[in-house]
Amino acid sequence: MNALPLPPSGCFATGADGPLHLYAVRAYFEDTDLSGVVYHANYLRWFERARSDMLRLLNVDQRAAQEAGEGAYAVAEMTIRYAAPARLDDDVLIETRIEELGAASIRLVQVAFRRTGVEENAVHKGPMLAQARVRVGFVAPDGRPRRQPAAWRTAYAQFLAGADQATQFSSPNQPGTP
8 A cells, every 4th residue: 555645845955055945836726827827925825834844844843832822933024036937837946044043033045946857866946936035033922022942043053053954853754855
């Protein structure tokens, strides 16, 4: 019997600018307008999924923190630049890297590329589709900024330092190729 499919999961890699997270999506009909071009707001959804997956792989348990009354992340600012359109059935690769780690916030850069293929675990990137700079802040249940949990800051620092992601962080659903 074949294994049942698992939810999508990204993976860690090292790029020219250091450690990063890769997350693959496909442009479905529901993502597009009548001309078959991906609607601009869907990049925000894709970026959010990639950020959430990266945190999950870093063992940052957002749900547990929220349920314990510690707080949650909120997007504090975002700028996005659209460079080229994604179209129906395109394979899209989202790269996420941490640009700055603060006591209560993280600044990330996320880039969506058209994926043109995968050979021997190497991803072939096509043109850049969109790039976002995002700052997420950790906020208490009352909405006021709060320091991120120490274990989370440690996980981010280890990631930024280039810790061996293959052994340091769990990746339960990762088949190995983005």
